[in-house]
Amino acid sequence: MRLATRHDGTPDGQLVVVSDDGLACRAVDGWPSLLEAMTRWHEAESALQDAAEALSTGSGEPLDPASLCAPLPRSWQWLDGSAFNTHGELVQIAFGLDPVDASRPLMYQGMSDRFLGPHADVPVPDETLGIDFEGEFGVIVDAVPMGVSVEEAARHIRLIVQINDWSLRAIAPIEMKTGFGWVQAKPACSMAPFAVTPDELGPAWRDGRVCMDLVVEWNERRFGRVNGDEMAFSLPELVAHAARTRDLVAGTIIGTGTVSNAEYATRGSACISEQRAIEIIAHGAPQTPFMAFGDRVTMFGILPDERRPFGTISQKVVRA
Amino acid sequence: MRLATRHDGTPDGQLVVVSDDGLACRAVDGWPSLLEAMTRWHEAESALQDAAEALSTGSGEPLDPASLCAPLPRSWQWLDGSAFNTHGELVQIAFGLDPVDASRPLMYQGMSDRFLGPHADVPVPDETLGIDFEGEFGVIVDAVPMGVSVEEAARHIRLIVQINDWSLRAIAPIEMKTGFGWVQAKPACSMAPFAVTPDELGPAWRDGRVCMDLVVEWNERRFGRVNGDEMAFSLPELVAHAARTRDLVAGTIIGTGTVSNAEYATRGSACISEQRAIEIIAHGAPQTPFMAFGDRVTMFGILPDERRPFGTISQKVVRA
Numbered sequence: 074m075r076l077a078t079r080h081d082g083t084p085d086g087q088l089v090v091v092s093d094d095g096l097a098c099r100a101v102d103g104w105p106s107l108l109e110a111m112t113r114w115h116e117a118e119s120a121l122q123d124a125a126e127a128l129s130t131g132s133g134e135p136l137d138p139a140s141l142c143a144p145l146p147r148s149w150q151w152l153d154g155s156a157f158n159t160h161g162e163l164v165q166i167a168f169g170l171d172p173v174d175a176s177r178p179l180m181y182q183g184m185s186d187r188f189l190g191p192h193a194d195v196p197v198p199d200e201t202l203g204i205d206f207e208g209e210f211g212v213i214v215d216a217v218p219m220g221v222s223v224e225e226a227a228r229h230i231r232l233i234v235q236i237n238d239w240s241l242r243a244i245a246p247i248e249m250k251t252g253f254g255w256v257q258a259k260p261a262c263s264m265a266p267f268a269v270t271p272d273e274l275g276p277a278w279r280d281g282r283v284c285m286d287l288v289v290e291w292n293e294r295r296f297g298r299v300n301g302d303e304m305a306f307s308l309p310e311l312v313a314h315a316a317r318t319r320d321l322v323a324g325t326i327i328g329t330g331t332v333s334n335a336e337y338a339t340r341g342s343a344c345i346s347e348q349r350a351i352e353i354i355a356h357g358a359p360q361t362p363f364m365a366f367g368d369r370v371t372m373f374g375i376l377p378d379e380r381r382p383f384g385t386i387s388q389k390v391v392r393a
Numbered sequence: 394m395r396l397a398t399r400h401d402g403t404p405d406g407q408l409v410v411v412s413d414d415g416l417a418c419r420a421v422d423g424w425p426s427l428l429e430a431m432t433r434w435h436e437a438e439s440a441l442q443d444a445a446e447a448l449s450t451g452s453g454e455p456l457d458p459a460s461l462c463a464p465l466p467r468s469w470q471w472l473d474g475s476a477f478n479t480h481g482e483l484v485q486i487a488f489g490l491d492p493v494d495a496s497r498p499l500m501y502q503g504m505s506d507r508f509l510g511p512h513a514d515v516p517v518p519d520e521t522l523g524i525d526f527e528g529e530f531g532v533i534v535d536a537v538p539m540g541v542s543v544e545e546a547a548r549h550i551r552l553i554v555q556i557n558d559w560s561l562r563a564i565a566p567i568e569m570k571t572g573f574g575w576v577q578a579k580p581a582c583s584m585a586p587f588a589v590t591p592d593e594l595g596p597a598w599r600d601g602r603v604c605m606d607l608v609v610e611w612n613e614r615r616f617g618r619v620n621g622d623e624m625a626f627s628l629p630e631l632v633a634h635a636a637r638t639r640d641l642v643a644g645t646i647i648g649t650g651t652v653s654n655a656e657y658a659t660r661g662s663a664c665i666s667e668q669r670a671i672e673i674i675a676h677g678a679p680q681t682p683f684m685a686f687g688d689r690v691t692m693f694g695i696l697p698d699e700r701r702p703f704g705t706i707s708q709k710v711v712r713a
Contacts, residue, residue, distance in 0.1 A: 147642075149467060149506035152576060173571055181573040182502045186469035186642035198540050198638060219713050220518050241638060251493055253501040254574020256472060260638045318518060318561060318580045322467075322506035393539050 074125050075267045075382065076232065078107055079140045080190075085109070086146050089136070090124040091267060095384065097133035099124045107145050107268065111324035114215040114231050138384075143188035143264035144234060145213060145324065151185035151262070153209075153238060153328035154178055154311045156304040160333035160347055167350035168246070178306045178314045181254045183238070185326065189263040191386045195239060196393035197260070197366075203242030204364040204390055206291075207331035208343035208372045210283040210301050211236045212308050213268060217321035226316065227281060227309035233274065235265035235287070235374050235383035236328055242346050242363060265373065265383035273382050281307030283374070287332050289343050290371040291364070296348075297341030299332040301374075343372075366392050394445050395587045395702065396552065398427055399460045400510075405429070406462050410444040411587060415704065417453035419444045427465050427588065431644040434535040434551050458704075463508035463584035464554060465533060465644065471505035471582070473529075473558060473648035474498050474631045476624040480653035480667055487670035488566070498626045498634045501574045503558070505646070509583040511706045515559060516713035517580070517686075523562030524684040524710055526611075527651035528663035528692045530603040530621050531556045532628050533588060537641035546636065547601060547629035553594065555585035555607070555694050555703035556648055562666050562683060585693065585703035593702050601627030603694070607652050609663050610691040611684070616668070617661030619652040621694075663692075684710050 077098065078086035085106035089098040101117075101124045104110045110117035127133070155161060156178060165172060173179060189195060197204050213232040221229070238259070245258035271278045277285040284302035288295070306314070311327050332343045342348045349359035364370070373385040397418065398406035405426035409418040421437075421444045424430045430437035447453070475481060476498060485492060493499060509515060517524050533552040541549070558579070565578040591598040597605040604622035608615070626634070631647050652663045662668045669679035684690070693705040 147469065149469070150504065155573070171570075174567070177567070179571050179573050180576045182504065182576055184470065184502065184639060186645075187640075196539070202638070219516070244638070247494065247497070249572030250491075251499050252569030252572060252574070253475070253499050254572070256500045256502055256635060257638045315576060318522070318564070318577045319504060320507075325506075 074121055074270045076144055077141050077266050078144050080142050084147055086142050090121055090128055092128050096136055098136040099128045099133040108324050111215055141266045142190035144268035147187055148185045148324045148326055149322045150325040151183045152180055152315045153183050154180050155330035156306045157333035158305045159335050160331055163347055163350040167353040178311055183259050184261055187261045189261050191266045194391045195388050196391055198393040200366050205240045205242050205345045206370045207238040207240055208287050208289045209236050209329045209331050211326050211328040214325050216323040217316045219316055219320045221313055221316045223309045223313045226312035232268040234268045237263040237386050263386055265386045267384045269382045277376055281309040286375050288373050288375055292368055297343050299334050299340050299343050301332050303334055364390050366390055394441055394590045396464055397461050397586050398464050400462050406466050410441055410448055412448050418456040419448045419453040428644050431535055461586045462510035464588035467507055468505045468644045468646055469642045470645040471503045472500055472635045473503050474500050475650035476626045477653035478625045479655050480651055483667055483670040487673040498631055503579050504581055507581045509581050511586045514711040515708050516711055518713040520686050525560045525562050525665045526690045527558040527560055528607050528609045529556050529649045529651050531646050531648040534645050536643040537636045539636055539640045541633055541636045543629045543633045546632035552588040554588045557583040557706050583706055585706045587704045589702050597696055601629040606695050608693050608695055612688055617663050619654050619660050619663050621652050623654055686710055686712050
């Protein structure tokens with residue numbers, strides 16, 4: 074199933090089921106929003122499946138891509154990992170950071186009261202803040218009890234999403250140095266239009282990883298085509314890590330962190346910061362600037378058969 | 394005005410206005426929950442004032458303290474500062490940390506999907522995790538636009554609350570070292586029963602600080618009686634800091650961080666970790682253990698006239 078959310082004037086928007094070709098959609102009786110559906114997923118799932126079936130027989134309405142916001146326009150919790158070793162190592166070498174403890178996943182709690190839609194402008198107050206994108210995947214879980222095992226955690230993963238974790242690199246190291254994590258350096262993230270059930274990805278959803286390419290374009294030029302398969306920790310491991318000392322509220326989103334591959338020389342990167350780290354290591358200084366107002370970033374996950382299950386993020390950075 | 398929230402089977406609970414003596418309360422037509430009221434505070438405020446007036450003429454129902462949950466049982470955002478220099482300096486000296494940049498407030502984004510009620514048991518999975526309390530104050534704001542000035546930020550502070558920021562000290566330094574901030578080390582916080590408008594504190598609300606004592610008792614023994622007046626940054630400054638690169642959603646809670654005073658020798662502390670830091674500096678090793686299952690912590694803010702505007706937090710730590 075592919076799910077999306079339409080602007081309807083409410084903060085949670087209107088949940089719709091989307092057809093395979095992405096051209097039609099259908100609202101779901103009794104399930105106004107995806108956040109609501111996550112709270113009682115077992116009940117919601119069958120209603121959503123009924124709607125998807127009706128849709129497959131032609132009983133839907135045209136889907137206007139401009140009407141879509143993030144599939145989950147807000148949620149109670151957003152916990153983002155950083156599970157790609159290549160990214161961590163490049164940044165560590167380039168910026169002379171201490172090595173991290175590789176036995177534990179990295180994770181921070183981010184802003185979850187607002188996820189920008191796939192085509193929304195991205196407001197930033199100052200062009201000199203080191204405006205950067207981070208292309209990644211994420212999962213949405215139903216309610217997860219504290220202390221869940223990795224095996225059990227896997228069963229709570231209900232939906233997969235594609236995220237752009239906007240980052241302000243001029244502030245990030247200052248906040249990191251405090252040990253308190255990021256507040257100013259991490260404004261609202263964006264989501265691609267469709268949240269999908271894991272079966273939609275076929276064999277690309279394996280080992281608890283989203284093993285598909287993520288294409289990143291900056292101002293219409295290819296920046297990276299990275300694959301989600303090289304996570305040091307799987308998504309179920311990240312969920313279990315998050316739930317060690319807290320129950321995870323239904324609708325919690327857990328992110329992979331910026332996708333990165335050992336073959337970065339041919340694949341490129343999913344964030345500017347990593348590209349700059351590569352340049353620092355090679356040349357002693359970064360060559361690629363960060364984003365400017367008016368710049369556009371486009372991102373889409375793509376399967377071997379060319380399908381783009383999450384749709385496409387395409388956004389422009391603007392002065393707030 | 395004093396506001397509270399009663400358990401009613403919904404996650405947001407039922408908003409009530411509370412009488413001056415804390416014995417009676419009254420629900421508010423059209424304003425089911427405090428979170429809802431925060432989203433349209435200007436409208437809600439007059440309805441709440443009408444209810445408070447009706448209550449003052451005896452038109453209320455008895456308030457059952459056992460029926461109360463946190464005044465804001467969940468919110469979209471919780472950002473906690475660490476604005477007391479004494480606390481920061483003691484911890485820094487005792488644990489040999491690098492000095493922090495004193496020109497910027499410290500702040501982390503914490504779990505906001507659940508705030509425990511004032512009498513709820515506190516579930517922790519493991520007694521060896523260094524279970525600790527942190528007594529502090531906080532403010533609840535309505536919607537704050539990005540880039541707000543400190544002066545404007547002050548006008549968005551609608552309510553003041555008293556918080557216990559539960560912390561697991563065996564995990565905290567491990568997570569701090571990553572620079573990503575805390576996830577496992579910071580499970581759900583607790584709130585005292587009453588959220589109050591600033592005028593309820595009289596002269597104790599001044600310079601954007603909650604200048605009143607906070608009494609902390611651990612297993613019925615006095616642990617600290619600290620005052621909120623020594624913040625290096627005011628609460629409006631913390632709000633403006635949080636809003637530098639994001640709009641703050643209505644209902645955002647901003648915390649002071651654990652209250653701490655230069656006269657800690659006579660005043661004591663509002664968390665065990667600080668007491669242990671004092672012992673390490675004095676004796677080379679900590680003497681006070683962390684909490685055990687079954688231990689109770691009690692906290693209340695108290696004014697010079699002995700009033701306790703937020704009511705009292707009294708909670709037991711239990712095995713999850």
